[in-house]
Amino acid sequence: MNDATAAKPTEHAGEMLWEFWYPALRSGQLRGRKLVRAMLLDVPLVLGRDAAGQPFALRDVCPHRAFPLSFGPFDGTVVECAYHGWQFDARTGQCRHIPSLTADSKIKCERIHAGSFPCEERDGYVWVFMTNPEGRPAGETDVAVPPVPELPTFSPRYRIAHLAADLPCSVDHGIIGLMDPAHGPFVHQAWWWRTRRSIREKAKQFEPIPNGFRMSPHAPSANSAPYKILKLATGEPSTTTIDFVLPNQRFEQIRAGRYWLSSRTTVTPVRRNLCRLDFVAAWNILPWFPIVPFIIHVLGPRFIRQDTEVIEKQALGLQYEDRMMLVDDADRPARWYFELKAAHLESRRTGQPLRHPIPAPLTLRWRS
Numbered sequence: 001m002n003d004a005t006a007a008k009p010t011e012h013a014g015e016m017l018w019e020f021w022y023p024a025l026r027s028g029q030l031r032g033r034k035l036v037r038a039m040l041l042d043v044p045l046v047l048g049r050d051a052a053g054q055p056f057a058l059r060d061v062c063p064h065r066a067f068p069l070s071f072g073p074f075d076g077t078v079v080e081c082a083y084h085g086w087q088f089d090a091r092t093g094q095c096r097h098i099p100s101l102t103a104d105s106k107i108k109c110e111r112i113h114a115g116s117f118p119c120e121e122r123d124g125y126v127w128v129f130m131t132n133p134e135g136r137p138a139g140e141t142d143v144a145v146p147p148v149p150e151l152p153t154f155s156p157r158y159r160i161a162h163l164a165a166d167l168p169c170s171v172d173h174g175i176i177g178l179m180d181p182a183h184g185p186f187v188h189q190a191w192w193w194r195t196r197r198s199i200r201e202k203a204k205q206f207e208p209i210p211n212g213f214r215m216s217p218h219a220p221s222a223n224s225a226p227y228k229i230l231k232l233a234t235g236e237p238s239t240t241t242i243d244f245v246l247p248n249q250r251f252e253q254i255r256a257g258r259y260w261l262s263s264r265t266t267v268t269p270v271r272r273n274l275c276r277l278d279f280v281a282a283w284n285i286l287p288w289f290p291i292v293p294f295i296i297h298v299l300g301p302r303f304i305r306q307d308t309e310v311i312e313k314q315a316l317g318l319q320y321e322d323r324m325m326l327v328d329d330a331d332r333p334a335r336w337y338f339e340l341k342a343a344h345l346e347s348r349r350t351g352q353p354l355r356h357p358i359p360a361p362l363t364l365r366w367r368s
């Protein structure tokens with residue numbers, strides 16, 4: 001595992017991955033009959049809740065003359081275009097009424113559709129399945145919609161928290177930043193967390209999992225204070241497992257006896273050069289002792305701010321250079337990400353199962 005340095009043209013850089021679920025909004029942003037705009041993978045969306053409270057997502061472009069449907073009105077069943085009053089079923093996008101048609105018109109308005117996307121709520125987010133840029137209605141595509149992603153939880157009672165930040169970068173830089181172990185001592189320096197002097201050699205076991213890879217369960221880094229606190233607070237040795245799964249999800253689980261903390265970070269492409277980071281964590285660790293809320297609500301935003309600032313500064317250089325050097329072993333996860341993405345696109349193209357780029361468990365070594 002010791003290529004000294006390696007430069008590799010990263011195939012499919014910046015390419016967005018279709019036929020996956022992405023979080024569009026927080027659940028609480030959709031209330032009553034309100035129509036809310038969102039953007040995912042450069043597709044403008046209008047979201048709302050139907051009369052039964054179920055969320056829906058339409059392409060925010062009227063098929064008549066492209067007027068944004070989000071200008072409404074919406075009665076709980078149909079979204080009406082504010083330009084010429086065409087009406088569309090909120091759930092299917094099917095056109096229900098064209099006011100300008102006369103009784104003898106030959107136009108079959110039920111054949112006309114606004115783009116529509118599968119839409120579901122989970123873990124406090126409204127998720128949209130991005131079938132394709134047009135949002136062709138189900139039935140015209142042969143895509144099977146998989147279950148919406150869910151944060152793993154391990155007991156019936158737990159607390160949950162959400163954080164978010166905008167990242168001004170392409171999806172690839174956002175994602176490889178997410179699983180980059182070497183920036184910690186430089187970007188996330190703090191006396192209570194780690195300093196440059198706390199750098200030491202790490203060796204971690206990795207293994208392939210479906211559509212991704214796992215840093216196998218291991219004792220958390222001994223040089224990070226929150227993990228020490230966790231051990232003191234629970235009195236149990238803890239283990240951490242970190243998974244990356246296409247297209248954009250990083251899961252981390254910390255288990256200590258019957259206590260657990262489970263988090264998921266997603267980096268979602270909004271536009272070509274803008275992503276949104278969404279972090280959700282659930283835990284049952286010591287509900288009467290606010291150590292985890294402190295870590296999540298005080299340290300979490302601080303960490304995310306540090307990452308956001310570093311991405312903003314990186315964008316200054318990326319205007320002039322879009323190649324990158326991926327240096328083993330610290331950048332091996334980044335390389336795996338690009339290989340997984342290429343393998344996924346190839347499997348979509350050929351219809352064959354994904355050829356996983358990580359053949360077997362292996363150990364990576366780096367200093368951080």
Ligand code: FES
Binds near residue numbers: 065067083084085086
């Ligand atoms: S543009 Fe929507 S009805 Fe004409």
Ligand SMILES: [Fe+2]
Binds near residue numbers: 177183187188307
């Ligand atoms: Fe970071």
